[in-house]
Amino acid sequence: MDKVKVGRISYLNVLPIYYPLESGLIKNNFEFLYGPPAQLNKMMAEGLMHISSTSSIEYLRHSEQYKLLPDIAIGSRGPVQSVLMLSRKPVEELKGCKIIVSSQTHTSAALLHILLTEHIPVHPEYETGNATELLETGERPDAILTIGDEALNLRNHADYPYKFDLGEEWINWTGLPFIFGVWLVRRDAADKTQVKDAIRSLIKGKKWGQQNIERMSEITSEKSILSPKEMKSYFNGLVYDLGEKEVEGLKVFAKYLHKTGQISHIPELEFVNI
Incomplete structure (x- = not known):
């Protein structure tokens, strides 16, 4: 495996995760593939990528193909603004x-x-x-x-x-956070050493972004109509972790998706072991 292929949605809200990786602040062996969510979902399903961020409903509909990355997500614990x-x-x-x-x-x-x-x-x-x-x-x-x-x-x-x-x-x-997006690894790639290294790098990127929100707000505001102060307010309302509360919120979402006929069954949430 030359490079770990990673799907990258070009939304401002995930920049704190990807900036340290794309700028070389955190060493990695990634080949980023950019596109809208539907395109990345299709590429993951076809085996053209190893890891990708995706909508939480995509995982809940196709959990048999993927495992969740631990401790990384995109969600909200209040007003999400976006x-x-x-x-x-x-x-x-x-x-x-x-x-x-x-x-x-x-x-x-x-x-x-x-x-x-x-x-x-x-x-x-x-x-x-x-x-x-x-x-x-x-x-x-x-x-x-x-x-x-x-x-x-x-x-x-x-x-x-x-x-x-x-x-x-x-x-x-x-009373729970809402998880809009998760990071997935294909089951057929989940045990590869390079892929596990890549997952650890992604989590490092997330932690770097969380610790440098001021800097991220300034960089992101250059690409937005929002001021650095408004960007910081936006980022502070987001969740990048996938802890117990976030997992519980994802499970409740799955329950209501099933109740309203939007998924056929409620899957078990399975995480890759790194």
Whole structure:
């Protein structure tokens, strides 16, 4: 094995994990493969990568193919700021209304469905679309679900005064963090020495990023409309660990995915041994 192939989603929220690895601050034997989540999921399924970050729902749907990396995730323990339903009316008034959902998200769309079925049962309709492009045409749907950089850019849109932060709603309802993304290793690569070394390097990268959030906030703000102070506030609301509370939150998510018919069974969570 020449290089360990690692899938890399190009969102700002994972920069604290990858920056020390991509910049050479932490030595590694990685070949990064960049792409949107759906493309990386496909490449992992086809065996073209060894490790990748992916949405938590992707793991819960295909756990037989993968093992979880320990102690690394992307989630929230309160307002997440970058997973928002923006609405023209209060959420309680969305019964039967149409919500435009970003095609880039599977976990967030599934979480919204759970929240608006089990937590605040308004049972709206959902339609996949590009919120930014739609708004640029002058259309103003009742509500839009946006994630990542798009959510950070649209969160103060004048025509959408009501913000429904999915991370905040989840913890208010369940008392647990919500895990949007996890890191996976293919089962057929999990025991390889180089892959285990790579996993340890990823965890080192995460810890470096957590210890250098000020620096990460300054670097990331250069690529965003947010100031360093706003970026720091954003990063401080995120979870990069996968400890007991985070694992419990992931299990509760799986329970509600099954209850709402979005997964066929509730899998056991299996971690790679490093």
